Amino acid sequence: MPISLGELATSQGCELIGDPDATVSGVASLQNASPESLSFLSGSSYLSQLPTTKAAAVVLRAEDADACPVAALICDNPYATYARMAALVCPEPLFAPGVHTTAVVADSATIADTAHIAATAVIGERTVIGEHTVVGPGTVIGSDCNVGDNCRFIARVTLVQDVRIGTRGIFHPGVVIGADGFGNAMTTDGWVKVPQLGGVVVGNDVEIGANTTVDRGAVGDTVIEDGVRIDNLCMIAHNVHVGAHTAMAAMTGIAGSAVIGKRCLFAGKSGTVGHINVCDDVVVAAKTFLTKDVTEPGTYAASFPADNARSWAKQLARFRRLGTLIERVKKLEK
Numbered sequence: 001m002p003i004s005l006g007e008l009a010t011s012q013g014c015e016l017i018g019d020p021d022a023t024v025s026g027v028a029s030l031q032n033a034s035p036e037s038l039s040f041l042s043g044s045s046y047l048s049q050l051p052t053t054k055a056a057a058v059v060l061r062a063e064d065a066d067a068c069p070v071a072a073l074i075c076d077n078p079y080a081t082y083a084r085m086a087a088l089v090c091p092e093p094l095f096a097p098g099v100h101t102t103a104v105v106a107d108s109a110t111i112a113d114t115a116h117i118a119a120t121a122v123i124g125e126r127t128v129i130g131e132h133t134v135v136g137p138g139t140v141i142g143s144d145c146n147v148g149d150n151c152r153f154i155a156r157v158t159l160v161q162d163v164r165i166g167t168r169g170i171f172h173p174g175v176v177i178g179a180d181g182f183g184n185a186m187t188t189d190g191w192v193k194v195p196q197l198g199g200v201v202v203g204n205d206v207e208i209g210a211n212t213t214v215d216r217g218a219v220g221d222t223v224i225e226d227g228v229r230i231d232n233l234c235m236i237a238h239n240v241h242v243g244a245h246t247a248m249a250a251m252t253g254i255a256g257s258a259v260i261g262k263r264c265l266f267a268g269k270s271g272t273v274g275h276i277n278v279c280d281d282v283v284v285a286a287k288t289f290l291t292k293d294v295t296e297p298g299t300y301a302a303s304f305p306a307d308n309a310r311s312w313a314k315q316l317a318r319f320r321r322l323g324t325l326i327e328r329v330k331k332l333e334k
Contacts, residue, residue: 001025003089005057005071008038011088012081014059018071024056027086038089040082059085092152095134103135112149124161142178148204162199162216166226169202174211177202181215181222181238181256194218196238203227203244209234218256225262243280 006020028037030046033055040059041050050058050067057071059082065072075081095116099105105123112131117123121135124143129135133147136155141147145159148167157171160178171177183194198217203226208214214222214236222236225244235253236242242254243262252266255274264278267286272278278294285301294300307315 001089001091005073008057008085008088009073012073012075012084014081015062015074016071017065017068017074018057022056022071024089027082027089028055030055030058038082038085040078042077042079042082106143118155130167136173145178160216163202164199165202166204166206168205170207172208172210172212172232175208175213177208177214178216179213181218183218183238198222198239200224206230209250212236215256231268237274249286 002023002025004020005016005018005022005024009016009020024038025036028034028039030039030041030049030053033039033053035054035056037055038057038059039053039055041047041064047064050064051069053070055070057073058068059073059075059078060068061076061078062074065074097114097116099111099117100119100121102119103117103121105111105117106125106127108125109123110128111117111123112129112133114131115129116134118135118137120138122140123129124141124145126143127141127145129147130149130151132149133151134153135141136153136157138156139153141159142161144161145163147165150167151165151169153171155173157173158176160176163178178200180196183196184191185194196216196218198220200214200216200222202224205227206224208230209232211232212230212234214224215238216222217239220239222239223241225242227245228242229247230236231248231250233250234248237254237256239257240254241259243260243264245262246260246264248266249268251269253271254260255272257275258272259277261278261280261282263281265283267284269287270284270289272290276290276293278290279297281297282294283299284290285299285303287303288301290300
């Protein structure tokens with residue numbers, strides 16, 4: 001919706017260089033912006049696009065303001081400030097309270113009067129849905145779940161059972177929370193399934209991406225603390241504990257009973273073995289796999305980037321000869 005630059009600047013504590021009565025009605029990149037668009041510059045990678053942008057206004061740092069040909073909204077953290085402004089310019093759709101006629105709601109469930117239950121949704125026995133929560137089409141919330149206020153289940157989300165979710169959560173299509181963990185015991189006659197009897201506890205302000213799975217605990221609960229961000233196609237196994245404000249990019253996999261600290265960052269295709277502890281403020285690079293406890297904050301990386309196939313074959317051959325080379329060096333040292 002149209003909103004003035006003066007209102008945006010005041011709401012986010014920005015310095016405005018430009019007409020406070022000018023308005024924006026959408027958002028766009030610097031390169032694709034129109035005279036009605038709000039844009040931003042948060043790093044040097046796109047600085048070359050700034051002088052030619054046609055945006056109505058750009059959110060940027062003070063040191064970049066001189067190169068801005070249009071109105072400037074100056075702040076210390078342009079990306080975060082832009083995110084808050086974009087939510088004002090392009091607000092989430094409003095959903096009318098009520099239960100759709102095709103939804104199936106158990107008699108023992110409790111649905112807040114302000115909640116929205118969409119078509120074909122299913123709400124199980126003894127489950128509680130909080131105020132202003134939106135349960136999107138095709139979503140299944142099983143028995144004994146408790147969902148807080150102002151959550152949004154976009155579509156086809158599944159909470160199997162015994163899942164507790166805080167406030168303001170966002171869950172994208174295909175998310176499955178509370179399915180059985182991979183618990184199996186080997187015997188001479190084959191595998192015996194280990195009953196998965198725990199639940200899942202999800203804190204406030206958590207967002208989980210499409211087709212990500214969070215398994216229920218085997219004994220006790222799997223825990224996702226406040227403010228966690230989990231991307232699409234991630235796997236959180238049974239009895240994992242993820243600390244507050246940790247973020248995991250696509251295809252991250254955390255094995256059973258691992259404990260992840262606060263404010264950790266896992267890049268794409270990274271992961272851990274089970275039963276390890278990762279301290280707070282750890283950054284795990286793409287395709288890096290943690291196999292033991294991490295006790296010091298910092299960045300951890302261990303992977304092989306792609307190389308020319310012939311060059312890689314040579315490096316691999318050398319790697320395979322390392323054992324022989326080490327033994328030769330030991331003999332020489334003696």
